[in-house]
Amino acid sequence: MSDRQPRVGFYVHYHGMGHKHRTEAILNQLSIPATVITSRIHQLDWNGPTLTDIIGIDCDNDDVPVRGMQHAQDVSALHHAPLWTNSITKRVAQYTRWLDDTRPDVMVVDVSAEISMLTRLASIPQIVMRQHGRRDDPAHLSAYEAAHSLLAPFPESMEDDVTPEFVREKTIYLDGFCRDWKNQPASPSRPSQEDSDRPLVVVMFGRGGTGDVHQTLRDAAKSMPQSDWVVLGKEDDDNAIRTPLNLTFAGWQDNPEKWLSDASVVVTSAGHNSVMELGQARCRIIAIAEDRPFEEQERKARILDRERLAIGLAQWPRSSQWPSLIERAMMLDTSRWDTVFNGNGARQAADHVTRVARWSHEARLSGELVTL
Incomplete structure (x- = not known):
């Protein structure tokens, strides 16, 4: 393992397309090998010059029993922890088995409080992607505390007044970024419109x-x-x-x-x-x-x-x-x-991920084992 270059894993949440598009924008700027971990991969196409693999894990919303869902929020440090759910048992095993087999130098989590806590419990550094909203609940705060650092896909000028101070201090703010439209076709004429002065x-x-x-x-x-x-x-x-x-x-x-x-x-x-x-x-x-x-x-x-x-x-x-x-x-x-959009936010994110991966890689290779 000592002769390989740093490796990055991306956990990508499956709801909607936003998490995927954000990850792809970063992958397109990344220069070290990366693997994507997600659910429902059959619904999505992926790209990225350094993307080496896509790993599918079970979805935590599949086959949740009614009685199990009644316990989904029993644990304040987790958002979704229902009981007696086979897909979640398999999901945890699949994810931690991959961490053990691959030993990524850093995971980028976008987003899941449960994956964040699993990653830290597996002794892997992580970078957690932030989102807007009132996220001062125990689960979000625990995920933020477990992270090496936080990435905000927006500049500091777009920070929310309700964000806790320690979260701000841990955040790397990025310039705006999104999918690149430069290769898309030119705009057609406006549909069914005779009067160009009509808004x-x-x-x-x-x-x-x-x-x-x-x-x-x-x-x-x-x-x-x-x-x-x-x-x-x-x-x-x-x-x-x-x-x-x-x-x-x-x-x-x-x-x-x-x-x-x-x-x-x-x-x-x-x-x-x-x-x-x-x-x-x-x-x-x-x-x-x-x-x-x-x-x-x-x-x-x-x-x-x-x-x-x-x-x-x-x-x-x-x-x-x-x-x-x-x-x-x-x-x-x-x-x-x-x-x-003053700078390239996706490249800024990729640069930060690379720095953390190299730091983790060097620490893993040079660290001394301590037996307590």
């Missing part, structure tokens, strides 16, 4: 999920008949006959950028990756918080509004509010995103 409002949904908002969007488009509305990420529903002529449901789009350069305003959730991608494209954004644990999107929407990077909303507005909201969004100064 175009693009509403973008990801795969993270939201409730049924079809009627809400119909009411919004009806409130602004002099504008065009295009919805990405959702098909029209069974009431399509009631959809106004200025509203189009375009369904899932692999390359949403092609719609964005023509957009006057983009409406999205306050999810981190969605916001960062739109910020990189210098869009005028209305970010609407979706219901997430730990007030994640609500807190982010407040921060975006505070920093005047977007119009941040805690919930979907009434149809009568849309004209004034669009007017406010049109006045946003998109150059404020320049300071967020």
Whole structure:
């Protein structure tokens, strides 16, 4: 083991696509071998020049018995620890067996309090990825305490007022980063549009999920008949006959950028990756918080509004509010995103991961054994 170069493992949470996209951006900047550990790998394609392997482990949400779920939050230092769950027993064994077989020099955990604690108990250094939200509960604080360091995929200017001081001190703040759109096709002309002076409002949904908002969007488009509305990420529903002529449901789009350069305003959730991608494209954004644990999107929407990077909303507005909201969004100064994307945040993250991996690798090779 002494002649190998440092190795990195990435635990990537399986919900939505944000954790995957964030990891891929870092992998594309990394110069040392890396392995991804995740669940439901059959649903995802991965890439990265130094990615050597992808390891699948059982999902902790599969086959949880009702009686077991009643005990899921018995332990304050863990978020999800139900009893009598075979998939979790196997998951723990699969993960720790891989740690024992591979001995990575550092794990990047994005994110799981349980994986974080398992990693530390297995005597492996880790870097924990932070997310916005009110994360001062015992499980998050324990995960932060167990980490060598924390990575914030945002600059310090986007820090939350509620973040504990010791978490701030342990955090490496990064400039903004997201998927690279430079190889995507050029923007087409605006759909079904004859009058180029009509504002175009693009509403973008990801795969993270939201409730049924079809009627809400119909009411919004009806409130602004002099504008065009295009919805990405959702098909029209069974009431399509009631959809106004200025509203189009375009369904899932692999390359949403092609719609964005023509957009006057983009409406999205306050999810981190969605916001960062739109910020990189210098869009005028209305970010609407979706219901997430730990007030994640609500807190982010407040921060975006505070920093005047977007119009941040805690919930979907009434149809009568849309004209004034669009007017406010049109006045946003998109150059404020320049300071967020001042440098390459993914490369900064990769550099930090590499430094910690080399530190751990050297410590492992040179450390003296102590018997107590």
